[in-house]
Amino acid sequence: MDATFLAADPATLLVVALALLDSSDRVLMQRRPENRAQGGLWEFPGGKVEPCEGPAAALVREIAEELGISIHESDVTPLTFAASQADGTTRPIVLLLYTCRNWQGEPVPEPGAAIGWYETEALGALAMPPLDVPLAAALHLFVKNP
Numbered sequence: 001m002d003a004t005f006l007a008a009d010p011a012t013l014l015v016v017a018l019a020l021l022d023s024s025d026r027v028l029m030q031r032r033p034e035n036r037a038q039g040g041l042w043e044f045p046g047g048k049v050e051p052c053e054g055p056a057a058a059l060v061r062e063i064a065e066e067l068g069i070s071i072h073e074s075d076v077t078p079l080t081f082a083a084s085q086a087d088g089t090t091r092p093i094v095l096l097l098y099t100c101r102n103w104q105g106e107p108v109p110e111p112g113a114a115i116g117w118y119e120t121e122a123l124g125a126l127a128m129p130p131l132d133v134p135l136a137a138a139l140h141l142f143v144k145n146p
């Protein structure tokens with residue numbers, strides 16, 4: 001594998017993502033804008049953890065940026081994670097998935113993005129990044145067997 005791109009920044013990318021659950025156990029999913037990496041795919045809202053930032057703080061920040069809603073660190077609960085290898089063009093990723101049932105505000109997608117509330121059994125029909133497939137399966141199990 002040509003991994004020269006890793007020489008510039010060898011660190012694994014830490015990404016946090018949120019399964020925001022409503023009172024009917026539906027989850028909010030977000031479709032990435034077409035002009036971004038993995039454009040058009042449905043994912044859990046979230047993003048990269050910045051240097052010196054804790055994962056829960058990163059989640060609070062990303063959710064405010066992407067959906068315009070407020071969540072509190074004390075309301076997010078780790079559920080599971082997924083990890084990928086470097087594939088020649090991207091760094092290795094560790095993706096941490098949290099759940100949350102409390103928020104303030106009305107979720108609004110960023111320009112170019114879309115959002116929707118889905119039953120967890122419907123997630124398998126969405127086009128998702130590969131890392132999200134096991135996360136969605138774990139979320140479905142969690143919702144059905146809390």
Ligand SMILES: Nc1nc2c([nH]c(=O)n2[C@@H]2O[C@H](COP(=O)(O)OP(=O)(O)OP(=O)(O)O)[C@@H](O)[C@H]2O)c(=O)[nH]1
Pocket residue numbers: 015016017037038042043044045046047048049062093095129130131132
């Ligand atoms: N937010 C999020 N990112 C995911 C998921 N699954 C997945 O493979 N990723 C990948 O993890 C990385 C997160 O990057 P991002 O672009 O969302 O992060 P960000 O909001 O900090 O973006 P920025 O670089 O424009 O500031 C992307 O490579 C994205 O494709 C997911 O469910 N949620």
